[in-house]
Amino acid sequence: MTTQASDRSSVLRDIHVLDGGMASELEQLGAQIDGPLWSAQVLEDTPEKIVAVHRAYIEAGAECILTASYQVTRMGYAEVGLASERADAALLRSVELARATAADYPQRRIVVAASLGPYGAALHNGAEYHGNYGCSFDELVYFHRQRIEVLAGASNAQAPDLLAFETLPSIEEARAIVEAIAPFDNLAAWFTFTCRDGETVAHGERIADCAAAVAQLPQTVAIGVNCTAPALIPALITELRKASNKPVVVYPNSGEGWDGANRCWTGSGDASGFGARAAQWIAAGAQIVGGCCRTRPAHIREVAAAVSRSA
Numbered sequence: 001m002t003t004q005a006s007d008r009s010s011v012l013r014d015i016h017v018l019d020g021g022m023a024s025e026l027e028q029l030g031a032q033i034d035g036p037l038w039s040a041q042v043l044e045d046t047p048e049k050i051v052a053v054h055r056a057y058i059e060a061g062a063e064c065i066l067t068a069s070y071q072v073t074r075m076g077y078a079e080v081g082l083a084s085e086r087a088d089a090a091l092l093r094s095v096e097l098a099r100a101t102a103a104d105y106p107q108r109r110i111v112v113a114a115s116l117g118p119y120g121a122a123l124h125n126g127a128e129y130h131g132n133y134g135c136s137f138d139e140l141v142y143f144h145r146q147r148i149e150v151l152a153g154a155s156n157a158q159a160p161d162l163l164a165f166e167t168l169p170s171i172e173e174a175r176a177i178v179e180a181i182a183p184f185d186n187l188a189a190w191f192t193f194t195c196r197d198g199e200t201v202a203h204g205e206r207i208a209d210c211a212a213a214v215a216q217l218p219q220t221v222a223i224g225v226n227c228t229a230p231a232l233i234p235a236l237i238t239e240l241r242k243a244s245n246k247p248v249v250v251y252p253n254s255g256e257g258w259d260g261a262n263r264c265w266t267g268s269g270d271a272s273g274f275g276a277r278a279a280q281w282i283a284a285g286a287q288i289v290g291g292c293c294r295t296r297p298a299h300i301r302e303v304a305a306a307v308s309r310s311a
Protein backbone atom coordinates (compact mmCIF):
# COMPACT_ATOMS: atom_id res chain seq x y z
CA MET A 1 0.00 0.00 0.00
CA THR A 2 1.11 3.54 -0.64
CA THR A 3 -0.87 4.68 2.39
CA GLN A 4 1.08 4.46 5.62
CA ALA A 5 -0.49 4.63 9.05
CA SER A 6 1.06 8.05 9.61
CA ASP A 7 -0.61 9.65 6.60
CA ARG A 8 -3.80 7.62 6.63
CA SER A 9 -5.90 10.39 8.10
CA SER A 10 -4.73 12.84 5.43
CA VAL A 11 -5.52 10.69 2.39
CA LEU A 12 -8.82 12.55 1.87
CA ARG A 13 -7.57 16.00 2.90
CA ASP A 14 -8.83 18.64 0.42
CA ILE A 15 -10.70 15.97 -1.56
CA HIS A 16 -14.31 16.96 -2.29
CA VAL A 17 -15.35 15.61 -5.68
CA LEU A 18 -15.83 11.88 -6.25
CA ASP A 19 -16.61 10.33 -9.63
CA GLY A 20 -19.95 8.97 -10.88
CA GLY A 21 -21.38 5.69 -12.14
CA MET A 22 -19.05 3.23 -13.89
CA ALA A 23 -21.45 0.62 -15.31
CA SER A 24 -23.83 2.99 -17.08
CA GLU A 25 -20.91 4.91 -18.57
CA LEU A 26 -19.36 1.69 -19.87
CA GLU A 27 -22.69 0.89 -21.51
CA GLN A 28 -22.63 4.30 -23.18
CA LEU A 29 -19.27 3.29 -24.67
CA GLY A 30 -20.80 0.11 -26.04
CA ALA A 31 -19.28 -2.27 -23.50
CA GLN A 32 -21.11 -5.51 -22.76
CA ILE A 33 -21.81 -5.63 -19.04
CA ASP A 34 -24.71 -8.07 -18.92
CA GLY A 35 -22.58 -11.25 -18.89
CA PRO A 36 -21.91 -13.30 -15.75
CA LEU A 37 -18.99 -11.10 -14.70
CA TRP A 38 -20.84 -7.82 -15.34
CA SER A 39 -18.42 -4.91 -15.67
CA ALA A 40 -15.55 -7.16 -14.55
CA GLN A 41 -15.68 -8.63 -18.06
CA VAL A 42 -14.61 -5.26 -19.44
CA LEU A 43 -11.44 -5.41 -17.33
CA GLU A 44 -10.48 -8.52 -19.24
CA ASP A 45 -11.72 -7.65 -22.73
CA THR A 46 -11.64 -3.88 -23.27
CA PRO A 47 -9.73 -2.16 -20.45
CA GLU A 48 -9.36 0.94 -22.63
CA LYS A 49 -13.07 1.60 -22.07
CA ILE A 50 -12.48 1.69 -18.31
CA VAL A 51 -9.61 4.12 -18.83
CA ALA A 52 -11.93 6.27 -20.96
CA VAL A 53 -14.50 6.39 -18.14
CA HIS A 54 -11.85 7.32 -15.55
CA ARG A 55 -10.57 10.03 -17.88
CA ALA A 56 -14.06 11.45 -18.44
CA TYR A 57 -14.64 11.73 -14.70
CA ILE A 58 -11.23 13.26 -13.99
CA GLU A 59 -11.85 15.82 -16.71
CA ALA A 60 -15.28 16.52 -15.21
CA GLY A 61 -13.49 17.44 -11.97
CA ALA A 62 -13.29 14.21 -9.95
CA GLU A 63 -10.51 14.26 -7.34
CA CYS A 64 -11.17 10.67 -6.30
CA ILE A 65 -11.94 7.80 -8.67
CA LEU A 66 -13.36 4.37 -7.89
CA THR A 67 -11.86 1.33 -9.60
CA ALA A 68 -13.94 -0.95 -11.86
CA SER A 69 -13.87 -3.79 -9.34
CA TYR A 70 -17.24 -3.64 -7.56
CA GLN A 71 -18.11 -7.22 -8.50
CA VAL A 72 -14.62 -8.70 -8.80
CA THR A 73 -14.57 -11.48 -6.22
CA ARG A 74 -13.23 -15.02 -6.03
CA MET A 75 -16.77 -16.18 -5.20
CA GLY A 76 -18.25 -14.57 -8.31
CA TYR A 77 -15.48 -15.89 -10.53
CA ALA A 78 -15.82 -19.38 -9.08
CA GLU A 79 -19.52 -19.37 -9.96
CA VAL A 80 -18.64 -19.09 -13.62
CA GLY A 81 -15.80 -21.60 -13.37
CA LEU A 82 -12.88 -19.16 -13.17
CA ALA A 83 -9.93 -19.56 -10.83
CA SER A 84 -9.37 -17.35 -7.80
CA GLU A 85 -6.02 -16.22 -9.27
CA ARG A 86 -7.92 -14.69 -12.15
CA ALA A 87 -10.19 -12.73 -9.81
CA ASP A 88 -7.18 -11.49 -7.83
CA ALA A 89 -5.40 -10.41 -11.01
CA ALA A 90 -8.51 -8.56 -12.22
CA LEU A 91 -8.80 -6.73 -8.89
CA LEU A 92 -5.17 -5.58 -9.07
CA ARG A 93 -5.55 -4.71 -12.75
CA SER A 94 -8.50 -2.44 -11.95
CA VAL A 95 -6.32 -0.45 -9.55
CA GLU A 96 -3.45 -0.35 -12.02
CA LEU A 97 -5.75 1.12 -14.71
CA ALA A 98 -7.02 3.81 -12.35
CA ARG A 99 -3.51 4.64 -11.12
CA ALA A 100 -2.12 4.87 -14.64
CA THR A 101 -4.98 7.14 -15.74
CA ALA A 102 -4.51 9.40 -12.70
CA ALA A 103 -0.79 9.61 -13.49
CA ASP A 104 -1.70 11.25 -16.81
CA TYR A 105 -2.74 14.30 -14.73
CA PRO A 106 0.49 15.02 -12.80
CA GLN A 107 -0.62 18.53 -11.88
CA ARG A 108 -3.59 17.14 -9.92
CA ARG A 109 -3.81 14.96 -6.84
CA ILE A 110 -6.20 12.13 -7.70
CA VAL A 111 -7.06 9.61 -5.01
CA VAL A 112 -7.65 6.03 -6.17
CA ALA A 113 -10.27 4.16 -4.15
CA ALA A 114 -10.69 0.41 -4.69
CA SER A 115 -14.40 -0.29 -5.19
CA LEU A 116 -15.36 -3.30 -3.08
CA GLY A 117 -18.99 -4.34 -3.30
CA PRO A 118 -20.78 -6.21 -0.54
CA TYR A 119 -21.29 -9.97 -0.38
CA GLY A 120 -24.68 -9.52 -2.04
CA ALA A 121 -23.13 -7.92 -5.12
CA ALA A 122 -21.19 -11.13 -5.77
CA LEU A 123 -24.46 -13.07 -5.71
CA HIS A 124 -25.77 -11.03 -8.68
CA ASN A 125 -29.34 -11.22 -7.44
CA GLY A 126 -29.83 -7.80 -5.84
CA ALA A 127 -29.28 -9.22 -2.34
CA GLU A 128 -27.24 -6.16 -1.39
CA TYR A 129 -30.48 -4.17 -1.35
CA HIS A 130 -31.94 -6.17 1.51
CA GLY A 131 -28.90 -7.86 3.07
CA ASN A 132 -30.59 -11.17 3.89
CA TYR A 133 -27.78 -13.38 2.71
CA GLY A 134 -28.29 -16.67 4.50
CA CYS A 135 -24.60 -16.94 5.34
CA SER A 136 -22.74 -16.81 8.64
CA PHE A 137 -20.80 -13.88 10.09
CA ASP A 138 -17.57 -15.85 9.65
CA GLU A 139 -18.35 -16.39 5.97
CA LEU A 140 -18.77 -12.64 5.56
CA VAL A 141 -15.42 -12.00 7.27
CA TYR A 142 -13.76 -14.58 5.02
CA PHE A 143 -15.32 -13.11 1.88
CA HIS A 144 -14.04 -9.61 2.65
CA ARG A 145 -10.63 -10.69 3.93
CA GLN A 146 -9.78 -12.33 0.61
CA ARG A 147 -9.86 -9.03 -1.31
CA ILE A 148 -8.29 -7.06 1.55
CA GLU A 149 -5.31 -9.45 1.61
CA VAL A 150 -4.79 -9.13 -2.13
CA LEU A 151 -4.83 -5.32 -2.01
CA ALA A 152 -2.66 -5.17 1.12
CA GLY A 153 -0.01 -7.17 -0.72
CA ALA A 154 -0.11 -5.10 -3.93
CA SER A 155 2.91 -3.43 -5.47
CA ASN A 156 2.83 0.39 -5.62
CA ALA A 157 1.47 0.47 -9.18
CA GLN A 158 -1.46 -1.74 -8.13
CA ALA A 159 -2.09 -0.38 -4.62
CA PRO A 160 -5.10 1.85 -4.01
CA ASP A 161 -4.99 4.86 -1.69
CA LEU A 162 -8.01 3.52 0.14
CA LEU A 163 -10.51 0.67 0.11
CA ALA A 164 -14.10 1.78 -0.56
CA PHE A 165 -16.54 -0.70 0.98
CA GLU A 166 -19.73 0.30 -0.81
CA THR A 167 -23.45 -0.36 -0.92
CA LEU A 168 -23.35 -2.02 2.50
CA PRO A 169 -26.87 -3.09 3.51
CA SER A 170 -26.42 -4.07 7.15
CA ILE A 171 -24.55 -3.50 10.38
CA GLU A 172 -23.55 -7.17 10.37
CA GLU A 173 -21.64 -6.78 7.13
CA ALA A 174 -19.98 -3.59 8.42
CA ARG A 175 -18.87 -5.47 11.54
CA ALA A 176 -17.55 -8.33 9.42
CA ILE A 177 -15.41 -5.90 7.41
CA VAL A 178 -14.11 -4.30 10.61
CA GLU A 179 -12.99 -7.74 11.75
CA ALA A 180 -11.49 -8.58 8.35
CA ILE A 181 -9.47 -5.37 7.97
CA ALA A 182 -8.40 -4.86 11.59
CA PRO A 183 -5.07 -6.72 11.26
CA PHE A 184 -4.00 -4.58 8.29
CA ASP A 185 -2.61 -1.49 10.03
CA ASN A 186 -1.47 0.34 6.92
CA LEU A 187 -4.78 0.34 5.06
CA ALA A 188 -7.29 3.18 4.84
CA ALA A 189 -10.97 2.50 4.18
CA TRP A 190 -14.33 4.13 3.83
CA PHE A 191 -17.70 2.55 4.54
CA THR A 192 -20.82 3.63 2.64
CA PHE A 193 -24.27 2.20 3.21
CA THR A 194 -27.31 1.81 0.96
CA CYS A 195 -30.36 3.19 2.75
CA ARG A 196 -34.12 2.84 2.52
CA ASP A 197 -35.13 6.00 4.36
CA GLY A 198 -33.54 9.00 6.06
CA GLU A 199 -32.24 7.06 9.04
CA THR A 200 -32.25 3.35 8.16
CA VAL A 201 -29.95 1.13 6.06
CA ALA A 202 -31.41 -1.41 3.64
CA HIS A 203 -31.46 -4.29 6.12
CA GLY A 204 -33.20 -2.19 8.78
CA GLU A 205 -30.54 -1.00 11.25
CA ARG A 206 -30.07 2.69 12.04
CA ILE A 207 -27.33 4.32 9.97
CA ALA A 208 -26.13 6.03 13.15
CA ASP A 209 -25.47 2.62 14.71
CA CYS A 210 -23.72 1.42 11.55
CA ALA A 211 -21.50 4.53 11.56
CA ALA A 212 -20.67 4.05 15.23
CA ALA A 213 -19.71 0.42 14.50
CA VAL A 214 -17.00 1.48 12.03
CA ALA A 215 -15.92 4.86 13.43
CA GLN A 216 -13.58 3.43 16.07
CA LEU A 217 -11.57 1.45 13.52
CA PRO A 218 -8.26 3.31 12.95
CA GLN A 219 -8.41 2.46 9.23
CA THR A 220 -11.70 4.37 8.74
CA VAL A 221 -11.13 7.65 6.88
CA ALA A 222 -14.76 8.43 5.96
CA ILE A 223 -18.28 7.11 6.47
CA GLY A 224 -21.30 7.69 4.28
CA VAL A 225 -24.04 6.65 1.93
CA ASN A 226 -24.16 5.47 -1.69
CA CYS A 227 -26.66 3.85 -4.06
CA THR A 228 -29.56 5.61 -2.36
CA ALA A 229 -32.23 8.06 -3.53
CA PRO A 230 -30.87 11.64 -3.49
CA ALA A 231 -33.95 12.92 -1.63
CA LEU A 232 -32.87 10.91 1.45
CA ILE A 233 -29.34 12.32 1.62
CA PRO A 234 -29.86 15.46 3.79
CA ALA A 235 -31.45 13.48 6.63
CA LEU A 236 -28.77 10.79 6.37
CA ILE A 237 -25.97 13.38 6.57
CA THR A 238 -27.56 14.69 9.78
CA GLU A 239 -27.57 11.16 11.23
CA LEU A 240 -23.97 10.51 10.19
CA ARG A 241 -22.74 13.76 11.72
CA LYS A 242 -24.45 12.96 15.00
CA ALA A 243 -22.87 9.48 15.07
CA SER A 244 -19.19 10.28 14.45
CA ASN A 245 -16.77 13.06 13.54
CA LYS A 246 -15.35 11.19 10.53
CA PRO A 247 -15.58 12.93 7.15
CA VAL A 248 -18.92 12.26 5.43
CA VAL A 249 -18.99 10.90 1.86
CA VAL A 250 -22.22 10.72 -0.15
CA TYR A 251 -22.74 9.40 -3.66
CA PRO A 252 -26.40 8.72 -4.31
CA ASN A 253 -28.09 7.57 -7.50
CA SER A 254 -29.18 10.08 -10.14
CA GLY A 255 -32.70 10.42 -8.80
CA GLU A 256 -34.35 8.13 -11.30
CA GLY A 257 -36.13 5.10 -9.90
CA TRP A 258 -36.18 1.57 -11.30
CA ASP A 259 -39.67 0.42 -12.26
CA GLY A 260 -39.37 -3.37 -11.99
CA ALA A 261 -42.81 -4.08 -13.48
CA ASN A 262 -42.10 -2.14 -16.67
CA ARG A 263 -38.31 -2.71 -16.61
CA CYS A 264 -37.37 0.92 -17.10
CA TRP A 265 -36.06 3.96 -15.21
CA THR A 266 -38.54 6.64 -14.18
CA GLY A 267 -38.28 10.18 -12.83
CA SER A 268 -35.63 12.80 -13.43
CA GLY A 269 -31.89 12.21 -13.31
CA ASP A 270 -31.20 15.69 -14.58
CA ALA A 271 -27.59 16.81 -13.97
CA SER A 272 -28.31 20.44 -13.09
CA GLY A 273 -30.80 19.34 -10.45
CA PHE A 274 -28.11 17.03 -9.08
CA GLY A 275 -25.73 20.00 -8.79
CA ALA A 276 -28.28 21.99 -6.80
CA ARG A 277 -28.73 19.04 -4.47
CA ALA A 278 -24.96 18.61 -4.13
CA ALA A 279 -24.74 22.19 -2.88
CA GLN A 280 -27.26 21.32 -0.15
CA TRP A 281 -25.32 18.19 0.85
CA ILE A 282 -22.10 20.20 1.14
CA ALA A 283 -23.89 22.83 3.22
CA ALA A 284 -25.24 20.03 5.44
CA GLY A 285 -21.69 18.85 6.13
CA ALA A 286 -20.71 16.31 3.48
CA GLN A 287 -17.01 16.59 2.61
CA ILE A 288 -17.00 14.34 -0.46
CA VAL A 289 -19.81 14.17 -3.03
CA GLY A 290 -20.14 12.01 -6.13
CA GLY A 291 -22.69 9.84 -7.88
CA CYS A 292 -23.73 6.20 -8.07
CA CYS A 293 -26.17 4.49 -10.46
CA ARG A 294 -27.17 6.46 -13.59
CA THR A 295 -24.92 9.43 -12.81
CA ARG A 296 -22.61 10.57 -15.59
CA PRO A 297 -19.74 13.03 -16.10
CA ALA A 298 -22.30 15.83 -16.49
CA HIS A 299 -23.46 15.19 -12.92
CA ILE A 300 -19.88 15.31 -11.64
CA ARG A 301 -19.23 18.58 -13.48
CA GLU A 302 -22.21 19.99 -11.59
CA VAL A 303 -20.85 18.64 -8.29
CA ALA A 304 -17.43 20.21 -8.99
CA ALA A 305 -19.12 23.55 -9.72
CA ALA A 306 -21.11 23.32 -6.49
CA VAL A 307 -17.91 22.57 -4.55
CA SER A 308 -16.10 25.56 -6.01
CA ARG A 309 -19.09 27.83 -5.32
CA SER A 310 -19.07 26.69 -1.68
CA ALA A 311 -15.31 27.24 -1.17
Ligand SMILES: [Zn+2]
Nearest residue numbers: 227253292293
Ligand atom coordinates in the same frame (compact mmCIF):
# COMPACT_ATOMS: atom_id res chain seq x y z
ZN1 LIG B 1 -25.80 2.61 -7.27
